[in-house]
Amino acid sequence: MSDAEQTRQKILDVSADEIHKNGFNATSLSVILEKCEISKGALYYHFTNKIELGYAVFEEIYVPMFLGMWEPALSVKDPIEGLCDFFNTVSNEMICDEAVCGCPLNNLCQEMANVDEGFRQRILNMQEQLNDLISSSLQKISNQLRNNIDYSQVSYFIVASFNGSMNLSRSSRNKELFQKVIAELCHYIKALKK
Amino acid sequence: MSDAEQTRQKILDVSADEIHKNGFNATSLSVILEKCEISKGALYYHFTNKIELGYAVFEEIYVPMFLGMWEPALSVKDPIEGLCDFFNTVSNEMICDEAVCGCPLNNLCQEMANVDEGFRQRILNMQEQLNDLISSSLQKISNQLRNNIDYSQVSYFIVASFNGSMNLSRSSRNKELFQKVIAELCHYIKALKK
DNA sequence: AATATAACCGACCGATTGGTTTGTGGCAAG
DNA sequence: CTTGCCACAAACCAATCGGTCGGTTATATT
Numbered sequence: 131m132s133d134a135e136q137t138r139q140k141i142l143d144v145s146a147d148e149i150h151k152n153g154f155n156a157t158s159l160s161v162i163l164e165k166c167e168i169s170k171g172a173l174y175y176h177f178t179n180k181i182e183l184g185y186a187v188f189e190e191i192y193v194p195m196f197l198g199m200w201e202p203a204l205s206v207k208d209p210i211e212g213l214c215d216f217f218n219t220v221s222n223e224m225i226c227d228e229a230v231c232g233c234p235l236n237n238l239c240q241e242m243a244n245v246d247e248g249f250r251q252r253i254l255n256m257q258e259q260l261n262d263l264i265s266s267s268l269q270k271i272s273n274q275l276r277n278n279i280d281y282s283q284v285s286y287f288i289v290a291s292f293n294g295s296m297n298l299s300r301s302s303r304n305k306e307l308f309q310k311v312i313a314e315l316c317h318y319i320k321a322l323k324k
Numbered sequence: 325m326s327d328a329e330q331t332r333q334k335i336l337d338v339s340a341d342e343i344h345k346n347g348f349n350a351t352s353l354s355v356i357l358e359k360c361e362i363s364k365g366a367l368y369y370h371f372t373n374k375i376e377l378g379y380a381v382f383e384e385i386y387v388p389m390f391l392g393m394w395e396p397a398l399s400v401k402d403p404i405e406g407l408c409d410f411f412n413t414v415s416n417e418m419i420c421d422e423a424v425c426g427c428p429l430n431n432l433c434q435e436m437a438n439v440d441e442g443f444r445q446r447i448l449n450m451q452e453q454l455n456d457l458i459s460s461s462l463q464k465i466s467n468q469l470r471n472n473i474d475y476s477q478v479s480y481f482i483v484a485s486f487n488g489s490m491n492l493s494r495s496s497r498n499k500e501l502f503q504k505v506i507a508e509l510c511h512y513i514k515a516l517k518k
Numbered sequence: 519a520a521t522a523t524a525a526c527c528g529a530c531c532g533a534t535t536g537g538t539t540t541g542t543g544g545c546a547a548g
Numbered sequence: 549c550t551t552g553c554c555a556c557a558a559a560c561c562a563a564t565c566g567g568t569c570g571g572t573t574a575t576a577t578t
Contacts, residue, residue, distance in 0.1 A: 134525060153435070156349060159566065169527045170567080176525095180566060231438070236491075240434050241347070242497030244424065253495050280508075286492065286501065287485070287508035294488025296481065301447050302436030307480060310363035314474075318512055320382075328555060353536065363557045364537080369554090374536060 134194065138167050138176045145183055146191040150234040153241050154249075155182050170276070188252050192235050202262060209267040210323060214316040217292060221312040224305055232300040236293045261285045275322050284322065291315050332370045334360050339377055340385040344428040347435050375415075375440065381504050382446050386429050394454060403461040404517060410509040413488060415506040418499055426494040430487045455479045462516070469516050478516065485509050 131141070144165045159180060163170055177183040203209075203216035231237070235256060242249035242271045264285035268275065295315060300307030340409070342351045350442060355361045357364055371377040397403075397410035418424065418518070429450060436443035458479035462469065489509060493502030 137525080158564080159451045160564080171528070171569090172526050174567075211423050237434070239495045240426075240431070240491055244497075250497075257492070257496065278443065280504070281502045283508050286505050287489075287512075290488035290492045290505050291481070291485040292488070293491060294484035294486070295481075297434055297487060297491070298451070299482045301444065302432045302451065303438075303444075310474070311480050313478050318390075318481075321515070331555080352534080354534080365539090365558070366556050368537075 134176075137166075137168060137172060141168070141173060141176060141183070142187055142191055146187045149184065149187055150231050150237070153237060154257075155241065164262075168269070181248065185248060185252065188235075188249070190239065191236070193252075193256060196233075196235050196256065197259070197263075202264060204263055204267040209271065210319055212267075213264075213288070213319055217312045217316060218309075220296075221299075221305070221309045224299065224308060232296050233293065236296060257289070260289060264288060274324060276324055279322065288315070288319065292319070328370075331360070331362060335367060335370060335377070336381055336385055343378065343381055344425050344431070345413070347410070347431060349435065355382070375442065378436075379442060382429075382432065386432070387446075387450060390427075390450065391453070391457075394457060398457055398461040403458075403465065404513055406461075407458075407482070407513055411434050411506045411510060412503075413502045414490075415493075415499070418493065418502060422495045424497055426490050427487065430490060438465070441446060454483060455456045458482060468518060470518055473516065482509070482513065485512070488517065 135241070141162065144162050145157070148162055148165070151157075159173065161172070163173060166173075173183070177186065199216070204214040206212040238249065239253045243253050244250070261282060263279035268279075268281055268284065272279070272281075292312075292315060295308060295311040298311060299305070302308075331458075333449070335356065338356050339351070342356055342359070345351075353364070353367065357367060367377070370514040371380065378396065393410070397406040400406040429447070432443065433447045438444070439448050446447075455476060459475035462475055466473070466475075486506075486509060489502060492505060496502075
């Protein structure tokens with residue numbers, strides 16, 4: 131990787147971290163510059179403006195990370211078990227000492243989807259991708275599941291509930307509460323089976 | 325109501341609206357002053373600073389509005405039906421023309437719970453109040469429900485899922501999607517019955 | 519050696535932010 | 549009539565924001 135690419139990557143990594151912690155608007159470019167130990171000129175050489183930097187973080191950091199988490203959970207023999215394991219892992223591994231930051235994509239979604247059309251489109255795209263992933267995984271074992279299941283509806287509900295749970299735990303900073311809600315979510319998912 | 329009280333109330337109302345639309349940090353005091361047609365001196369006569377204004381909006385506007393929505397839904401003969409009616413009403417009455425703003429309390433929760441301890445405490449307090457409300461309402465008809473129900477867990481899950489659904493609809497701006505997720509939530513709630 | 523370009527520096531800019539301070543009209547009490 | 553306080557108005561402040569721009573350095577090319 132060339133020097134320039136390294137700088138660009140460092141900007142992306144630091145920005146992803148800062149945006150995750152503070153949200154997009156509250157993230158200051160000057161803080162990013164400090165942590166990267168670069169000048170403003172360097173940043174604006176690689177990115178035309180703040181929002182383009184945000185898009186790049188979304189596409190090059192958040193989306194791969196996001197899919198890298200969900201995909202393995204769904205591409206197992208039993209996606210129902212896979213999902214529950216995934217949710218439980220997330221809820222168990224949650225760190226309570228520091229401020230809980232929640233899912234970066236989910237956060238960005240709440241903050242920016244209504245403000246900026248570029249973010250909104252990217253978020254929508256992600257949501258649809260994830261929904262396809264879940265619903266197709268569930269359909270593969272449809273013979274084991276209840277009849278009359280609207281797979282798209284169920285998938286969106288699972289994602290919505292999981293996000294809602296993360297938000298709850300984020301604001302309450304209560305790991306046990308998070309685990310309880312996740313337990314109920316898993317209870318619901320498992321009830322999809324016959 | 326005295327003149328002073330009227331100005332104070334107007335500040336609260338306008339601020340509540342602005343914070344609902346833009347979030348707390350993105351809400352500018354100057355915009356509030358314009359819409360209220362008052363000067364900065366007036367605002368700082370009634371409130372010591374921006375965050376105290378935020379607390380006042382939370383306590384005097386959002387909380388009463390919030391409880392005023394949930395309570396009637398739960399204080400009916402069948403709270404299960406009450407909840408489903410409530411959720412369906414919300415999803416049907418949602419306005420898609422303008423930017424969908426979601427639940428102000430939920431938004432504030434995501435934005436501020438990890439940033440400001442004062443907001444976090446107030447939010448936590450609200451969440452517990454709501455959870456008590458739901459779980460006690462469900463317990464009243466426990467004879468009609470399945471055995472082995474963890475009422476607190478179920479209540480938190482309902483709230484988390486509902487919030488997650490609102491967030492989903494907020495970012496997708498898709499009323500039908502919202503209604504589908506709500507339908508699944510109602511499906512889950514009704515399955516609590518024997 | 520001269521030139522060109524990529525990669526970056528850092529001073530500067532206008533706009534806006536939350537917040538302070540000084541002043542002032544009106545009304546009520548003495 | 550005057551004094552004093554309430555309820556503001558309006559100018560002002562430092563800090564910070566995202567963004568611009570002229571200049572510099574290192575490397576590659578001719």
